[in-house]
Amino acid sequence: MASRVGLNNGIAFRVMAGDAQELAINGRFLTQPTTGVQRVARELTREIDHLVASGHRNLRLRLLCEAGARPDDLDLRVTRVETVPGGQGHWWEQVALPRAVRDARLLCFGNTAPIASLLGPRPVGVIIHDLSYRLYPEAYSRRYRLGHSLMLPLLLRRADPVITVSETERQALLGVAAGARDRIVVAQNGGWREDETPASPVEAPPAGYLLYVGSFSRRKNFDTVLRTAIQLAREDGLHSVIVGSCGPILTPAETEVPPDVRDRVSFVGQVEDLAQLAALYASARCLLLPSFYEASPLPPIEAMRFGCPVVASDIPAMRERCADAVEYCDPAQFASIIAAVRRVTRDPNHAALLVERGYRQVERFSWRRQAQIVLDALGLPEARDNFVAPMRRNRRR
Structure with a gap:
């Protein structure tokens, strides 16, 4: 067993390294x-x-x-x-x-x-x-x-x-x-590993877009995410990029997009490459996460790391995770979600405030x-x- 000699308050002692x-x-x-x-x-x-x-x-x-x-x-x-x-x-x-x-x-x-x-x-x-x-x-x-x-x-x-x-x-x-x-x-x-740097993004609209990252789950309110993307495409001309999938443990989700907005709602599948995911966050105008239930969600903190403002559901775990760094919405009210996204995408000063708060928030994790x-x-x-x-x-x- 290895040992070394140290000094503590003027008294010498021998330290024995125990087995790992x-x-x-x-x-x-x-x-x-x-x-x-x-x-x-x-x-x-x-x-x-x-x-x-x-x-x-x-x-x-x-x-x-x-x-x-x-x-x-x-x-x-x-x-x-x-x-x-x-x-x-x-x-x-x-x-x-x-x-x-x-x-x-x-x-x-x-x-x-x-x-x-x-x-x-x-x-x-x-x-x-x-x-x-x-x-x-x-x-x-x-x-x-x-x-x-x-x-x-x-x-x-x-x-x-x-x-x-x-x-x-x-x-x-x-x-x-x-x-x-x-x-x-x-x-x-x-939140995000500092040694992960953005690379070339996956194919996505170049002018900014509404981003969703998560499973196509009912607890994540995915039906309303898609409905939001469709309405904002029609009324605001806003593109949406949807990252994720419906895994085998989940109830199948509806992913049909009407023909008139299919060019403005893009499904890119599961993105496991972190550099590609970082690039998607960095290019988005807003991340939307109107979940009914979360525990300690990754996407909001990841988005903040890349200067992407966040719209998220006003639920306890989200408040615990995000504090005042996101625009909150009522996940059960479609009008509340639409209004929250528009506050972020139509008001550059408000979006910039959320980005500034987000940079501070990510330091906690x-x-x-x-x-x-x-x-x-x-x-x-x-x-x-x-x-x-x-x-x-x-x-x-």
């Missing part, structure tokens, strides 16, 4: 489409790795992945990537993953965890992003609702810690399991800060000396 603990990360997110949950998982995996690499934590890191996972773009420095055979999807997570964890501490980023690990002797850390499937069941497939309904009680009883992404969501979790109060920790999502909170909640060691033995100093006589 081992943290295994559930890498199932690497084979899933990159929506908000997977984006958070990727960013946290990278930041945890970089914290350990820079000496802030005394950990050995393992990223356990399904066959076909591609973690190359995570820029991992010290994490050992292990491909674990044994199926895919839920089967892999429930059967193959817990066998591969062995004696490590397991961390799961995606609302689920292996039951065998939860029931085992070592505590499992889990991020529960939101409970939207309980409040907006019509937005999700029956299979998805059933699986998470069965998993949630076990997570809230056995996971330690339970990490969630806003105080609003913490209160929602306490409404389900008040007894988990001491194990629920809030770690707000980050970082992936590094979120990663530090997660590691603290897990109770894993910082890279500090864990054994101190006083020694007599040799004195000249």
